[in-house]
Amino acid sequence: MRDDPRLPTSPRFWRSPVRGTRFTAVLGLVLLGGISVLFVTGLVSYAAYNPDLSPVNDTTPDKGVLGFYLFDWPAGPSWLYRLTQGVHVTLGVVLVPVLLAKLWSVVPKLFTLPPARSVAHALERVSLLLLVGGALFQFVTGLLNIQLEYVFPGSFYPLHFYGAWVFIAAFVVHAALRTPMAVRAVRAWRQDEAGLAAPDPAPPTVSRRGALWLVGGGSLLLLVTTVGQSLGGPLRRTALLAPHGGSDPGGGPNGFQINKTARYAGITDADTHPDAWRLVVTGPAGTVRLSRAELLRLPQHSSSLPIACVEGWSTADQWWRGVRLRDLAALAGYGGAPPDVLVESLQRHGAFRRAALRANQVSDPRSLLALSVNGEELSLDHGYPARIIVPAAPGVHNTKWVGRLTFGDL
Numbered sequence: 001m002r003d004d005p006r007l008p009t010s011p012r013f014w015r016s017p018v019r020g021t022r023f024t025a026v027l028g029l030v031l032l033g034g035i036s037v038l039f040v041t042g043l044v045s046y047a048a049y050n051p052d053l054s055p056v057n058d059t060t061p062d063k064g065v066l067g068f069y070l071f072d073w074p075a076g077p078s079w080l081y082r083l084t085q086g087v088h089v090t091l092g093v094v095l096v097p098v099l100l101a102k103l104w105s106v107v108p109k110l111f112t113l114p115p116a117r118s119v120a121h122a123l124e125r126v127s128l129l130l131l132v133g134g135a136l137f138q139f140v141t142g143l144l145n146i147q148l149e150y151v152f153p154g155s156f157y158p159l160h161f162y163g164a165w166v167f168i169a170a171f172v173v174h175a176a177l178r179t180p181m182a183v184r185a186v187r188a189w190r191q192d193e194a195g196l197a198a199p200d201p202a203p204p205t206v207s208r209r210g211a212l213w214l215v216g217g218g219s220l221l222l223l224v225t226t227v228g229q230s231l232g233g234p235l236r237r238t239a240l241l242a243p244h245g246g247s248d249p250g251g252g253p254n255g256f257q258i259n260k261t262a263r264y265a266g267i268t269d270a271d272t273h274p275d276a277w278r279l280v281v282t283g284p285a286g287t288v289r290l291s292r293a294e295l296l297r298l299p300q301h302s303s304s305l306p307i308a309c310v311e312g313w314s315t316a317d318q319w320w321r322g323v324r325l326r327d328l329a330a331l332a333g334y335g336g337a338p339p340d341v342l343v344e345s346l347q348r349h350g351a352f353r354r355a356a357l358r359a360n361q362v363s364d365p366r367s368l369l370a371l372s373v374n375g376e377e378l379s380l381d382h383g384y385p386a387r388i389i390v391p392a393a394p395g396v397h398n399t400k401w402v403g404r405l406t407f408g409d410l
Contacts, residue, residue: 005200014108017201021192023208025182027102027215032175032182034095039168041088045310046161048073048081048394053340054356054410057397060158066165075364078317078391082308085394086230089312092142093226093241097218099135101211105196124177127170134167146242146311155351229313232306242313253374254382256315257307259395262380266348267401272385277346279369279386283332283407292385295371298323303366309395320389322370325362325405332407338362343388343397344404352396356410357388366391369402 005012050073051058074080116122138160145156152159206214228239262268270276278289302321308314329338339359347353361367367390371378378384383400390398 008108008111009113011108011198012200013111015198015200015202017198017204018206018208018211019105019108020197020208021181021185021195022188023211024102024105024196025185026212027098027105028178028182029186030098031095031102032179034091034098035171038088038092038095039164041084041091042160042164043069044084045081045088045394046157047071048084048392049397050356050358053358054342056342056354057356058157059155059351060161063161066161072358072360073392075361075367075391075393078305078366079308080392081394082230082306082314085308085310086227086312086314089142089146090223090227090230092139093146094219094223096139096143096222097215099139101215103132103135108196127173130166130170131174134163134170137163138167148311226312230308232314232316239313242311253376254379256318257313258381259309259311259313260347260350260400262401265345265350265401267346267380269380271346272380272401274385277385277403279402280404281328281332281407282405283329283334285331285333288331292371295323295369295386299327300371301365301368303368303389303391305366305389305391307389307395307398314395319374320368320370321372321375322368322386322389324365325357325367325369325388325390326365328369328405329362329407332405334407339408340410341408342404342406342410343399343402344406345399346401346403352399355388355397355399357390357393357397361390361393362407364391369405 003010003012007013047070049057051060051063052067052070116125141152141156141160141163144151145160150156222241224238225240226242228235228237229242274292278291279295281288281290300321301324302319304317304319306315306317325341326338329341337359339362341357341362342354343357344354345352357367368388369386370383370389371386373382378387383402386402387400388398388402
C-alpha cells in the first residue's frame with residue numbers, strides 16, 4: 001500500500017518538480033526571521049494593554065509565568081503602538097503566502113509511513129503537529145481579528161495569547177533542529193538532504209526559482225494592499241484588504257477612522273444630551289459631577305496624537321483639545337503626582353466598556369479628556385460629549401462616551 005502511486009503514502013504520488021530541500025529551506029529561513037518579529041511585536045502588543053494594572057484590562061485568565069516579560073507601558077513616543085502593532089499585523093498578512101508555500105512543500109512528509117519509527121521520531125511528529133496546527137491557528141485567528149470577524153469561540157485575546165506560546169514552543173524546537181540543514185541547503189543548490197524532491201517528478205511548468213518569485217510577488221501584493229492602513233494619508237486607499245482601508249468616513253474635522261460606532265455601542269442622543277450627561281469624577285476629595293459646559297470652562301489644552309488599534313489600522317495625528325487628565329486628578333484630590341485611573345464609558349454592551357490607565361499615562365501632559373478634535377466638537381461616533389486620548393495607548397483604551405473617572409491605585 002505504501003508504494004501504490006495512487007495513494008498519498010507513496011512517494012510517487014507527489015510528483016511536483018518544485019519540491020526540494022533548498023526550496024523549503026529558503027521559505028523556512030524567511031519564516032524564521034518573520035515569525036520571530038511577529039512573536040516579539042505580539043508580546044509588546046499584549047504589554048501595551050497594561051494587563052497587570054487591573055482585571056478590566058485583561059481577559060486572559062491565569063497567565064502565571066507567561067507574563068514574566070510584562071513591563072509598564074510608556075506614554076511615548078506617541079507613535080509607539082502605531083509602529084509595533086502596524087508591523088505585527090502587516091507582517092503577519094505578508095507572510096501568509098510564505099507559510100502556505102512552506103506547508104505545501106513539506107506536505108508529503110505528513111503521509112510518510114510508518115508514522116513513528118522510534119520514540120524520538122514520534123516526539124518529532126507530535127512537535128510538528130503542534131507547529132503546523134499552531135501556525136494555522138495563529139494566522140487564521142489573527143486574520144479574522146483584523147477583518148473584525150469573530151467567528152471563533154471565546155475572546156480573541158486569550159485564544160491568541162495562549163496559542164502564541166504553544167506555537168512558539170514548537171517553533172523554537174523545530175528551528176533548533178532544522179536551521180542548520182536549511183542553511184546548508186541554501187548554500188548547496190543540488191543537495192536534497194531532507195528528501196523532499198519527488199523521486200518521479202512530472203514535467204516542470206515552473207522552476208523553483210520562478211515559484212519563489214511567485215510567492216514573493218504574492219507577499220508584495222499583500223504588502224501593498226495592507227500597509228496603507230498603518231501609514232495613513234493617501235496610502236489608506238490602497239489598503240483594500242483592511243477593514244478601515246477605504247475612504248475616510250464623512251468629511252470635515254471628524255472625517256477619520258471609526259472602529260466602534262455610537263449605534264453599535266448603544267449610545268443615544270438622550271444619553272449625551274447636555275441636560276442629562278454629567279462626567280462623574282471620584283477621588284479623595286469626594287465625587288464631582290461636571291457638565292460639558294463646566295468642563296469647557298476648565299483650562300483647555302491641545303495634543304496632536306494618532307489613534308492606533310489592535311487590528312493594525314491607525315489614523316494620522318489629529319488635533320485634540322480638552323482637559324488634561326492630571327488636572328482632573330487634581331480636581332479629585334490628588335495635588336501631587338496623579339495616580340492610576342479607571343475610565344468607564346456610557347457604552348451599554350461589547351468589550352472595553354471600562355479601561356484602566358497607569359499613573360504615567362495620566363500624568364503625561366498630552367493625555368486629555370478630549371472635548372473637540374481638529375477645531376470642532378466631537379461627533380457622536382468619535383465619543384461626544386467626551387473621550388480619552390492618550391499617547392501610545394491602544395485604541396480601545398482611548399475610551400469614548402466617558403461617563404466616570406475614578407482616580408486611585410488600581
